[in-house]
Ligand SMILES: Cc1cc2nc3c(=O)[nH]c(=O)nc-3n(C[C@H](O)[C@H](O)[C@H](O)COP(=O)(O)OP(=O)(O)OC[C@H]3O[C@@H](n4cnc5c(N)ncnc54)[C@H](O)[C@@H]3O)c2cc1C
Ligand code: SF4
């Protein structure tokens with residue numbers, strides 16, 4: 062079928078036929094769980110895709126809308142009986158939709174904005190350092206300074222006010238641990254991930270490369286990311302563009318992985334907290350794609366007086382916050398309703414805080430606390446760590 | 460006449476369902492919208508395609524004999540009143556209603572054969588009552604096994620029986636299929652043993668409670684008698700831990716004999732599986748032996764009867780496969796069945812319900828056919844009760860190889876006939892196995908037929924299943940016998 066010629070040679074062309082229609086993926090899919098039409102779930106969408114491939118159905122707007130209400134959370138991939146990499150399959154079909162000019166308008170806007178302004182919000186480079194406002198540490202000297210460690214802030218952290226604290230906390234941790242680090246300041250641009258999710262994959266590598274070239278000049282060897290999706294898209298884009306896996310050149314770490322590595326070197330000192338019970342929400346990409354499961358738990362465990370209790374659906378079986386895959390742009394209401402479903406999982410836990418390590422999870426869950434009028438504090442892992450660090454004089458006393 | 464060419468003539472399509480095009484599309488949809496609201500009824504092609512599929516991974520040509528394999532409407536219901544309303548619309552227009560749960564039942568159980576209304580019950584998903592003292596739970600039909608487990612877990616209880624499709628099935632769908640074999644059934648009893656009562660909406664729109672001896676007919680009635688809207692089931696304490704023991708055997712006879720001996724032990728397992736080397740290679744490959752026996756016990760009341768099992772295994776020359784192999788077998792209990800599908804276009808299968816004593820005979824015959832017809836066959840079995848096993852015979856096919864495809868159908872047909880001769884029959888009935896109903900389960904067939912006639916005179920509930928079918932046993936018998944023979948002939952021609 063001409064509409065889906067993207068599938069040819071992708072290695073995914075037979076996926077709809079390999080699918081055993083067992084239905085495992087339907088029951089875990091957040092969009093199905095919310096909307097309860099099987100056509101929003103992966104099995105249903107594969108059946109429609111099959112029908113399109115066989116020429117019995119058009120790749121029409123209704124199908125594309127359903128496609129863009131998928132949060133690319135990879136839960137279907139996780140449970141698939143026939144080991145289909147379904148998230149990649151959905152990305153390929155999104156590419157077909159892009160080529161046909163059929164992607165939802167907000168998605169198209171965000172993708173074009175990334176190419177024009179370097180971020181999905183059309184804010185431009187002059188807004189890149191907004192996150193540092195109010196930070197009581199001077200970071201001017203860090204901008205574009207050669208160092209082995211770099212902190213990639215990412216658009217959502219740099220430009221969404223609620224996440225500024227994430228970046229500020231990470232800076233505090235870097236300083237506390239005496240790490241020599243660099244940041245790209247206004248020269249940092251989007252990781253390119255949203256272009257992949259929007260179906261405009263061909264332009265994604267260029268975005269990643271703009272950052273990578275700068276890091277190379279600064280002698281960077283490892284990069285810390287406050288958003289796991291940025292890590293996820295870098296190896297993909299760069300590897301595919303230049304044939305060299307970016308992981309071979311740089312060590313790419315999320316906040317929790319970096320903090321965990323500091324703990325292993327005993328580089329952080331904490332002051333005792335007053336018995337706080339938290340529950341850790343694994344971001345889909347961290348847990349399912351990057352397999353970052355033990356590190357955040359170990360980080361939390363290391364803070365005296367803070368205890369983590371896992372939700373029923375956690376680790377690889379974590380549930381999506383609804384803000385990935387550009388669902389938050391395609392349909393903000395549906396996105397926030399998925400976040401509410403996740404917050405319901407939190408609400409049965411005896412926890413006063415929910416900790417995560419993804420700016421979109423953080424923002425989505427925090428919004429859900431408002432829409433559901435449910436009181437729980439939502440924090441990035443860097444925040445709870447930074448506020449538990451021992452003060453300088455406390456350290457000297459020890 | 461030999462068994463091979465015996466022709467039993469049975470009138471096709473005995474139900475008086477109209478084969479005329481569905482009347483006045485708009486008026487039906489408008490009425491359905493009136494019952495469930497705009498957001499819960501659809502006649503778009505997209506939804507109709509999605510709601511007409513199930514795991515029968517058969518190529519499209521297999522469906523030609525089905526007259527209208529797409530639903531005309533999809534309706535999602537959330538209350539008993541809505542179910543009654545939808546049935547009312549269907550009755551007024553003389554169109555079929557196909558109840559649908561997780562649509563994980565194979566063999567076309569919830570796929571339409573004459574268009575009609577695909578009735579999605581997944582939104583009726585409340586756990587209505589947990590009575591720990593009485594050891595009972597009352598649920599709506601769309602409750603998932605996961606949700607039920609979570610809810611009962613809060614009380615330290617569990618249902619204790621579930622199909623290996625528990626990740627996708629719902630409770631009403633399993634009742635629809637009769638739930639004879641599942642994880643937990645060998646020690647906790649079949650679904651029927653655990654059913655206390657059912658609330659059913661009959662085809663005339665009335666509500667009835669089914670209890671006692673009548674449960675047997677409604678359990679496993681594939682939606683032909685009405686829509687189950689509530690079920691009360693027994694619950695029990697959740698075991699603290701379990702232990703799985705896995706053994707490899709080099710001969711079929713030995714794995715089957717050991718399996719029979721294990722089923723005869725006083726302590727019954729939660730889960731018992733046997734499988735061949737090729738089946739295992741797609742999930743948990745065997746390093747020792749050609750066949751596997753895996754058996755799981757709860758560990759709290761008594762520990763597993765390890766000594767007795769090991770004695771039986773030793774006498775058959777079996778080998779313990781190690782703790783981690785056993786743990787993996789248990790972890791794979793949901794997925795192993797369909798893992799082979801990743802490696803073929805069509806995973807054709809037939810599920811048999813056979814006495815454990817006859818398992819060896821059936822498998823010996825199946826393995827012989829595999830060699831003689833050069834069909835890529837695999838198999839696995841799962842204990843249902845202490846004496847009956849759900850035996851799944853599979854063939855991994857490419858539908859382009861028509862002869863191989865049809866020969867495999869022929870071989871599976873022979874296997875069903877063999878099972879019937881030995882007192883067993885097909886496991887899932889659904890659409891495709893309804894041709895065997897009268898031969899395999901004549902008494903059940905006639906009781907259901909009688910009930911169907913009185914309860915559903917216009918035949919709107921899930922037609923062409925269980926009590927009648929769109930083709931006859933005789934016709935299929937000839938086709939399959941010929942197909943299997945052609946394949947053998949083809950071998951000589953090729954030579
Ligand atoms: C991988 C895999 C493993 C399986 N393992 C097992 C197993 O271990 N044991 C086993 O018994 N089966 C097994 N099955 C078969 C099947 O999954 C189960 O029988 C399952 O319980 C069906 O439930 P469902 O919700 O998917 O029902 P569906 O497939 O939706 O429906 C099944 C039948 O019941 C009818 N029905 C559904 N809901 C209602 C209702 N509320 N009222 C009246 N009729 C209704 C439907 O019309 C249909 O005829 C397996 C299937 C797969 C794919
Ligand atoms: S990636 Fe997530 S949202 Fe998308 S189909 Fe799979 S389970 Fe559903």
Ligand code: SF4
Pocket residue numbers: 079080081082083084085086087103104107137140141142143144145147
């Ligand atoms: S889990 Fe995999 S095999 Fe099963 S229905 Fe979904 S895509 Fe198909």
